[in-house]
Each structure stands twice: as C-alpha cells, then as structure tokens.
Amino acid sequence: MMKSEIKKLKELDQIRSDLIRRISHELKTPLFSILSGSQFLLDYSSGKIDEEIRKYLKIIHRGGNRLKNLVDNLIITYSIESNKLRLELKRENITQIIKDCIENIIFQAKKRDLFVNIELLKELYFDVDKSKISFVISEILLNAVRNTPPGGSIFIKTFEHYDYMDIIIKDTGVGLTKKEIPILFKKFGKIERSGMGLAVDIEGPGLGLFISQEIVKLHNGKIFVKSKGRNKGSTFFIRLCGLKTTELLKN
Structure with a gap:
C-alpha cells in the first residue's frame, strides 16, 4: 500500500512539474509581444502622446x-528538479x-x-558559469536592496582563503x-512581511534564493546567511573553491 501511494505521489509531482514547464514556455511568446510592443511605444512616443498614457505604458x-522573470525562474526550477541544469x-x-x-x-x-x-580583490579567477553566477550575485x-529600508547600507567584500573564497554581501x-x-x-x-510596518520591497514569489543555492551547489560551493535577528541586518556568504593569488582593490 505504501509503495503504491509513493508511486502516485511521484506521478502527481511529475505532472505538476510538466504543467509548470509547459505553461511557462507557452507564456514566453505573448510576453515577448507585450515587452517588445510596450518598449517600441515608449521609444517612439515621446512628445507624441499624452504623458498620462506613457505612464501606463x-x-x-x-x-x-x-x-x-517569474517565467524564467519557473523554467530554471524545472531544469533543477529534472536534473537538466548544466x-x-x-x-x-x-x-x-x-x-x-x-x-x-x-x-x-x-x-x-x-x-x-x-571592497573587492582586484583579480579573483575561478572556473564558473558566468551567467549563472551572475544570477546568484544579482539575486543576493x-x-x-529590497530588504534594507531607505538610508541603510550595503557592504560587498571578497576574501581569499587557502582553498576557497567568499563573496560577502x-x-x-x-x-x-x-x-x-x-x-x-x-x-x-518567501518570507511574508506585508503588514509588518517594514519599509521593504515585498515583491517576488520566493524562487530566486532557491535557484541561487542550487547553482552554487553545482559549482561545488555553498551559500549561507547569518543574522542576529529583526532589524539587525543580514550577511550572505557565497563560497567557492580553487583560486589563485590576488590583489586587494578598495573602492
């Protein structure tokens, strides 16, 4: 009985994943039309149409x-779950x-x-998938930015250790x-923060950090966070291995 139930759950999970993948791909074509059409109108309508209309565009x-972005993240999530992300x-x-x-x-x-x-090291070479690591860093x-109220600060540093390096945000x-x-x-x-009186941006479905973690794992690294609690900030670590000697550049 247990084996039968597990099999059914796996089949349902596969149906769900396939449905997400198909819907995501079907949405890409109309989305392209919306984005390219609205961008065209914005580029060539300056001074030709009412500013109120431009605001809605x-x-x-x-x-x-x-x-x-949501559709792209759903497609990447499907690739992760089906072991197709390369x-x-x-x-x-x-x-x-x-x-x-x-x-x-x-x-x-x-x-x-x-x-x-x-505060970054001047040169820090490593074998990575550039677009995917860029996704991870941008997401963090x-x-x-979204979770720091106006007037706050963000610090970005890199540290090189003997056999690994950290990107610290x-x-x-x-x-x-x-x-x-x-x-x-x-x-x-996604951590629900609406109605808490916090001056933060609460957009997003909660896929970005999940995808980031899986990408870093594929690079044989790890991603983790430290925080002392509410209103005491957060520190994210992206850890990768296998570097060469570098120089420190402070901006």
Whole structure:
C-alpha cells in the first residue's frame, strides 16, 4: 500500500512539474509581444502622446518584466528538479562579474537612498558559469536592496582563503529571525512581511534564493546567511573553491 501511494505521489509531482514547464514556455511568446510592443511605444512616443498614457505604458512594461522573470525562474526550477541544469564553465575574473552585477542594481540602491560600500580583490579567477553566477550575485544584491529600508547600507567584500573564497554581501536591513533562516532557501520560501510596518520591497514569489543555492551547489560551493535577528541586518556568504593569488582593490 505504501509503495503504491509513493508511486502516485511521484506521478502527481511529475505532472505538476510538466504543467509548470509547459505553461511557462507557452507564456514566453505573448510576453515577448507585450515587452517588445510596450518598449517600441515608449521609444517612439515621446512628445507624441499624452504623458498620462506613457505612464501606463511604463507600468505595463515593468509588469511584463516582472512576469518574464517569474517565467524564467519557473523554467530554471524545472531544469533543477529534472536534473537538466548544466554549467558552461570557463575561467572568469569573479571581481569583474561582481562589479557588473553591482552596476545593474546601483540605480535601485540610489533610488532607495542606500549607501553601497565595495571592497573587492582586484583579480579573483575561478572556473564558473558566468551567467549563472551572475544570477546568484544579482539575486543576493537585490535581496539586500529590497530588504534594507531607505538610508541603510550595503557592504560587498571578497576574501581569499587557502582553498576557497567568499563573496560577502552584508546589509543593515530588517534582518532574519531564527525561524525565517531555514525557510529562506526553500522553493517558494518567501518570507511574508506585508503588514509588518517594514519599509521593504515585498515583491517576488520566493524562487530566486532557491535557484541561487542550487547553482552554487553545482559549482561545488555553498551559500549561507547569518543574522542576529529583526532589524539587525543580514550577511550572505557565497563560497567557492580553487583560486589563485590576488590583489586587494578598495573602492
């Protein structure tokens, strides 16, 4: 009886995964039309249509981008669960990858009046899948931006040890309780903070950190977080192995 029930559960889980994959792929074509169409109208409508209409076009475009990110994350999650996520490893300068990721989020940080402190090793080479490691670093940075109230700070550092290196992203944000930390890296492990009076961005379905953890595992590394509790900030560690001698560059 137990074996039969386990088999049924596995079949249901497979049906669920296949359904998510199919729906995600079906959404990509209309999403492309929405994003490309709204971007075209924004690019060529300046001064030609009412600003109120342009405001709604921007809302449509932002909403389309959020939905695209969700669809992309669902597809990656399916690849992880079906053991189809593969790495394309190449020798890369991790420092440059981090700088590129910071550049992509710096506007959002400034918009929230956040101070960003950067202390990176000048050269830090490692065999990684550049696009996937960029996803991980960007996700942690965005998490810091979203969960740090205006006027707070974010610190980004790299440390090289004998046989591994750490990318450390620390914030002065809302922090994590002991109950919240185990949830953080689970699939759909979103921590509900609406109605708590915290000046944070609560968007997202809770897939980014789950995907990040799986990507780092594929690189034979690990990702973990430390926090002393509510309103005491969080420190994320992305740990990778196998580096060469580097130089310190303080920005």
